Amino acid sequence: MCYRLWILFCLFLNVNSQENITANDQNVRKKLIGGLFSEYDARLAPTTASGGSTNVSVQIFILSIDSISETNMDFSTSMYLRQSWYDSRLMYTPIEGMRSLELDSNSMLKVWIPDLHIPSEKKATVHSVTVPNKLMHVYPDGRIQYSLRISATIKCNFDLRKFPLDTQHCSVEMESYGYTTDTLRFEWDSKSVSKSKNMRIPQFFLQDLTTSQCDKTYYGVSYSCVSFEFSMKRSQGYYITQVFIPSCLIVFLSWVSFWLDIDAVPARISLGLLTVLTMTTQSAGSRNNLPKVSYLKAIDVWMASCLGFVFLALVQFAYVNVLSRVEKRRKTKTIGTIAVGRMMAGAAATQQLAKIPSKDPEAPDPPETKEEARKRSFLEPLKQLNLGKIMNADREKARNVDRISRYLFPVAFLIFNIVYWFVYVFWDPKNEPQ
Numbered sequence: 001m002c003y004r005l006w007i008l009f010c011l012f013l014n015v016n017s018q019e020n021i022t023a024n025d026q027n028v029r030k031k032l033i034g035g036l037f038s039e040y041d042a043r044l045a046p047t048t049a050s051g052g053s054t055n056v057s058v059q060i061f062i063l064s065i066d067s068i069s070e071t072n073m074d075f076s077t078s079m080y081l082r083q084s085w086y087d088s089r090l091m092y093t094p095i096e097g098m099r100s101l102e103l104d105s106n107s108m109l110k111v112w113i114p115d116l117h118i119p120s121e122k123k124a125t126v127h128s129v130t131v132p133n134k135l136m137h138v139y140p141d142g143r144i145q146y147s148l149r150i151s152a153t154i155k156c157n158f159d160l161r162k163f164p165l166d167t168q169h170c171s172v173e174m175e176s177y178g179y180t181t182d183t184l185r186f187e188w189d190s191k192s193v194s195k196s197k198n199m200r201i202p203q204f205f206l207q208d209l210t211t212s213q214c215d216k217t218y219y220g221v222s223y224s225c226v227s228f229e230f231s232m233k234r235s236q237g238y239y240i241t242q243v244f245i246p247s248c249l250i251v252f253l254s255w256v257s258f259w260l261d262i263d264a265v266p267a268r269i270s271l272g273l274l275t276v277l278t279m280t281t282q283s284a285g286s287r288n289n290l291p292k293v294s295y296l297k298a299i300d301v302w303m304a305s306c307l308g309f310v311f312l313a314l315v316q317f318a319y320v321n322v323l324s325r326v327e328k329r330r331k332t333k334t335i336g337t338i339a340v341g342r343m344m345a346g347a348a349a350t351q352q353l354a355k356i357p358s359k360d361p362e363a364p365d366p367p368e369t370k371e372e373a374r375k376r377s378f379l380e381p382l383k384q385l386n387l388g389k390i391m392n393a394d395r396e397k398a399r400n401v402d403r404i405s406r407y408l409f410p411v412a413f414l415i416f417n418i419v420y421w422f423v424y425v426f427w428d429p430k431n432e433p434q
Helices: 002-036 237-259 265-286 298-355 370-384 387-426
Strands: 054-069 074-086 101-103 121-126 134-138 143-155 167-176 184-195 204-213 216-218 221-223 225-234
Touching: 002 101, 054 225, 167 184, 184 204, 184 225, 237 265, 237 298, 237 387, 265 298, 298 387
Parallel strands: 054 184
Antiparallel strands: 054 074, 074 143, 101 134, 121 143, 134 143, 167 225, 204 225, 216 221
């Protein structure tokens, strides 16, 4: 019984001791914050012992890059923006058990903060669920660690000359809005820019992340600036399956017309018009999500060439059809001439027979007159004329055009593909003017 009472008494003393420590800790923080900000003026930038500018170290942790829009020439990103600098006015004596002084959002308003801004930013928000996503830690030596989570839509001038085989380079600059380099300087931290391991970019592969110093001069006044650039290589899987392969199949389909008979006019017309209209629709659809730029894009070259191939296939049929109809008219005219000649020859022969008196069968034939010789010389070529051979020779001209087209069009399309892919795969327009 006495043992249990002793345990309860010890637990009671331990609880009271912990409450006193917590109460003393809160009182220490309260007195410390009150002492730091009693004479602190947030309107003034901190000054160094040597009187130089305040150096602010910048670090960025990218959570995601999404909503990349070629039409609006921008992208959306969510990131942690971290800044660190020294303010001698906030130095305090280290307290045992307290690594740094953590300030809430109300106390942050009393501290001077660098005026960092992003010139290429279109819109941005600081997350505030469930409280403003900001933190500020003040260390005994006066170092301030400031971090906030923001989501921003940032402008990026996309170069679409190789689209969709392109690699985009987006640069984000951050600079001081009002403080000159005499007062404030930004510099990258040792861990300047990093990204989440689970970050994925739709239709792109993130490649390089580079940082640089980009101090600006406006009206003869210098302002500190830091920038980072990242490269995104576009994934071609979607465009190969949805654009390149279907357009190739449409071009192949237009070549079926060369294997149809020259007299199958309805089938060849329907096939030619179908491929031309389908190619036009696909070409218009591939440009729906692209801006109206002044230069020629790789997708424009591909679509225009494929449309040209199917259009030439339709023109080829028109030429074959016209050639066939010309030969038909020529044959009709030739047959008519032959028929008229035969009728005239038959009538002349009948008249001559009527004029010749009956004679003895054993009597010798009279000598041939000049008129009879002239008629015989006129009718002899007509008798020797082979109409079937003429018709077959004339149709061969139209058929030969189809035979040549069966090989000419695929070879031309193959050469175009070799040149197209060689140029746009190895060409780098990064350093060339648009």
